[in-house]
Amino acid sequence: MWDYSEKVMDHYRNPRNVGEIKDADAVGIAGSLTCGDQLKIYLKIKDNIVTDAKFQTFGCGSAVASSSILTEMIIGKTLDEVKKITNKDIADELGGLPPEKMHCSVMGYEALEDALKKYKEEGYIDLDELNNDNSSDIQKEKIICTCFQISENMIWDAIKQNNLKTVEEITNYTKAGGACGKCKEVIQDIINTYYNKEKSQNNILTPTQWILKVNNIIETQISPELQKDGGDIELVDVKDKAIYVKLKGRCSGCKNSTMTLKNFAEKILKDTLGSDITLVEVK
Amino acid sequence: MTKLIYLDNNATTKIDDKVLEAMMPYLKEEYANPSSMYDFSKKSSNAIKEARVKVRDLLNAKDEKEIIFTSCGSESANTAIKGALAYNKNQKHIITTKVEHPCVLNLYKQLEKQGYRVDYIGVNSNGVLDLEELNEAVDEDTALVSIMWANNETGVINPIEKISEIVKSKNKNTKLFVDAVQAAGKIPIDVQACGVDMLGISGHKFHAPKGIGALYVNSQTMITPLIVGGHQERGKRAGTENTPYIAGLGKAAELASEGLKYEETEVKRLRDKLETGILSRIYNARLNTGIAERVPNTSNIGFEYIEGELILLHLSDIGICASSGSACTSGSLEPSHVLRAMNVPFTAIHGSIRWSLSRFTTEDEIDYVIEKLPGIIEKVTSISPYQKELKALKELKTVNYAV
Numbered sequence: 169m170w171d172y173s174e175k176v177m178d179h180y181r182n183p184r185n186v187g188e189i190k191d192a193d194a195v196g197i198a199g200s201l202t203c204g205d206q207l208k209i210y211l212k213i214k215d216n217i218v219t220d221a222k223f224q225t226f227g228c229g230s231a232v233a234s235s236s237i238l239t240e241m242i243i244g245k246t247l248d249e250v251k252k253i254t255n256k257d258i259a260d261e262l263g264g265l266p267p268e269k270m271h272c273s274v275m276g277y278e279a280l281e282d283a284l285k286k287y288k289e290e291g292y293i294d295l296d297e298l299n300n301d302n303s304s305d306i307q308k309e310k311i312i313c314t315c316f317q318i319s320e321n322m323i324w325d326a327i328k329q330n331n332l333k334t335v336e337e338i339t340n341y342t343k344a345g346g347a348c349g350k351c352k353e354v355i356q357d358i359i360n361t362y363y364n365k366e367k368s369q370n371n372i373l374t375p376t377q378w379i380l381k382v383n384n385i386i387e388t389q390i391s392p393e394l395q396k397d398g399g400d401i402e403l404v405d406v407k408d409k410a411i412y413v414k415l416k417g418r419c420s421g422c423k424n425s426t427m428t429l430k431n432f433a434e435k436i437l438k439d440t441l442g443s444d445i446t447l448v449e450v451k
Numbered sequence: 452m453t454k455l456i457y458l459d460n461n462a463t464t465k466i467d468d469k470v471l472e473a474m475m476p477y478l479k480e481e482y483a484n485p486s487s488m489y490d491f492s493k494k495s496s497n498a499i500k501e502a503r504v505k506v507r508d509l510l511n512a513k514d515e516k517e518i519i520f521t522s523c524g525s526e527s528a529n530t531a532i533k534g535a536l537a538y539n540k541n542q543k544h545i546i547t548t549k550v551e552h553p554c555v556l557n558l559y560k561q562l563e564k565q566g567y568r569v570d571y572i573g574v575n576s577n578g579v580l581d582l583e584e585l586n587e588a589v590d591e592d593t594a595l596v597s598i599m600w601a602n603n604e605t606g607v608i609n610p611i612e613k614i615s616e617i618v619k620s621k622n623k624n625t626k627l628f629v630d631a632v633q634a635a636g637k638i639p640i641d642v643q644a645c646g647v648d649m650l651g652i653s654g655h656k657f658h659a660p661k662g663i664g665a666l667y668v669n670s671q672t673m674i675t676p677l678i679v680g681g682h683q684e685r686g687k688r689a690g691t692e693n694t695p696y697i698a699g700l701g702k703a704a705e706l707a708s709e710g711l712k713y714e715e716t717e718v719k720r721l722r723d724k725l726e727t728g729i730l731s732r733i734y735n736a737r738l739n740t741g742i743a744e745r746v747p748n749t750s751n752i753g754f755e756y757i758e759g760e761l762i763l764l765h766l767s768d769i770g771i772c773a774s775s776g777s778a779c780t781s782g783s784l785e786p787s788h789v790l791r792a793m794n795v796p797f798t799a800i801h802g803s804i805r806w807s808l809s810r811f812t813t814e815d816e817i818d819y820v821i822e823k824l825p826g827i828i829e830k831v832t833s834i835s836p837y838q839k840e841l842k843a844l845k846e847l848k849t850v851n852y853a854v
């Protein structure tokens with residue numbers, strides 16, 4: 169028996185907004201009969217606001233609950249807000265889903281995405297598209313898992329939205345790899361590529377972006393901790409991988425200041441920026 | 452608390468009170484090791500002797516020495532298969548079916564990696580084994596044929612006597628192992644008449660507790676033991692005998708032998724009532740096994756364009772327990788391998804529900820299910836995205852009834 173949350177049970181027992189909207193402005197579909205679950209979502213949109221949403225689902229308890237709660241989450245929202253909803257938001261709103269059932273929330277996300285895409289094709293202009301940093305990834309429609317018809321793009325999205333690290337997790341979230349298993353190696357490659365890319369992203373930053381990134385980490389993650397003890401830290405300069413900082417307040421005269429730098433500040437910087445950085449204290 | 456209506460007896464069964472009673476002395480005061488040399492152990496060793504005779508009688512084996520007690524159906528299968536193959540290392544070919552229980556199928560997957568050639572015989576759309584295909588598959592290299600007596604998901608019975616004839620006429624040295632876990636207590640088993648070399652059963656499928664099983668190995672068949680240690684079970688399965696559970700299995704075997712008539716008449720009558728009740732009231736229901744011969748307690752019904760887990764969840768809310776071949780319930784993402792081997796259409800495979808009765812099932816319970824199920828199916832069907840297909844199906848059915 170699955171360990172479903174009260175909210176999941178409430179939603180499959182009493183699904184909200186079931187049915188079809190005959191004159192819908194957008195209809196999105198995810199899944200298929202062969203795979204064992206399909207979700208159809210119907211949207212009414214007026215002045216960029218979702219005024220009504222209904223769904224029909226062929227699927228298990230968590231698929232119905234995901235669809236039902238999704239309609240509640242989007243009614244009354246602007247398209248810009250709706251666009252930002254991820255599968256994780258759906259699962260969170262339900263009070264969590266068992267790991268093996270996360271793909272149900274992904275299906276909700278996909279159906280919504282499909283509906284928005286179709287709506288856009290008919291004239292809605294996506295303002296965010298211009299500074300979308302991963303538009304190149306959207307090309308990845310290549311099917312990786314033939315058993316469940318899962319594309320590279322879907323796997324990529326699932327990794328990104330949920331921080332997935334293993335093939336097993338990918339299977340729980342997207343189903344890919346859950347049948348014959350022959351696609352598992354390719355999925356592993358995708359995971360590797362994703363995390364290599366993330367790591368190497370530090371290298372392709374411009375010098376200014378790099379400095380801003382360093383400063384941001386110091387201000388949000390290091391400085392507040394030191395302030396708790398009456399001290400502080402300030403970024404003096406960044407020369408490639410060398411980061412120059414100055415300790416202030418209580419920290420500056422403190423005997424433990426080197427320890428603070430080495431054990432705390434340098435660790436955080438290395439964890440976030442890569443182990444090849446060095447931290448230099450300026451007196 | 453709603454009343455519990457348990458229709459999942461192919462998964463496991465309730466322990467019969469008489470079985471529990473037979474076990475109690477050996478869980479309490481009669482704790483002696485049956486191999487010991489003092490009088491205190493007499494009762495224990497006698498209990499085991501008696502149980503062996505009762506299991507022998509259930510299977511109609513020639514000699515109780517041919518019965519080995521094991522911990523479960525899976526252990527019986529593993530002991531038989533690995534044991535027979537280890538004893539005869541020359542032949543490297545195995546034949547089994549596409550619809551065996553995972554405890555057998557996963558073992559063959561392992562053996563394939565070790566260099567065995569395994570043929571998986573298919574079934575027709577009702578779940579009936581293709582005997583022609585079996586006949587063609589047996590050759591001089593065939594060490595073992597392993598076929599279940601009755602299928603756990605569909606209840607479909609394999610003609611073991613005929614299968615044995617086919618196998619032995621093509622290669623008299625080939626050993627036949629039968630997984631009879633779902634047959635024991637439901638239909639008569641006669642290992643002698645049917646020419647079976649090895650056969651496994653599991654107590655918890657016929658009202659004994661979980662964790663006890665038995666393996667029949669006829670006196671002509673040699674196996675290398677799986678569990679090596681002491682001399683228990685005539686050196687075929689080491690480990691101090693589980694006296695209380697063995698006594699329980701013995702009692703359950705005795706009750707099963709006595710109850711076969713009731714299975715064949717009453718249990719079957721209730722199963723058929725449930726089946727016709729469902730099929731006549733629900734237009735998108737289909738019997739997955741057609742006219743195949745089945746054990747009396749099992750019915751596998753597919754509900755088209757809806758998904759099984761959701762049906763089970765709604766049933767569970769009113770205390771009804773059944774199980775499903777859908778992908779979602781198994782956690783495996785793939786629908787049942789048995790229903791896929793039968794080519795059950797994708798419209799129905801995910802919505803297939805297995806109902807399995809027992810001698811404890813009552814008429815009231817069946818009436819209750821027949822009364823409540825149509826509403827549940829209607830509710831689940833009403834949220835399906837396949838309304839057009841469902842409507843067409845409904846019209847088709849009404850036309851059929853009208854004719």
Ligand SMILES: Cc1ncc(COP(=O)(O)O)c(C=O)c1O
Nearest residue numbers: 523524525552603630632633653
């Ligand atoms: C046909 C069949 N074989 C073997 C087994 C395994 O039996 P056990 O659970 O006792 O290991 C089962 C139980 O589900 C079964 O249905």
Ligand code: FES
Nearest residue numbers: 313314315347349
């Ligand atoms: S191709 Fe992905 S599981 Fe078969």
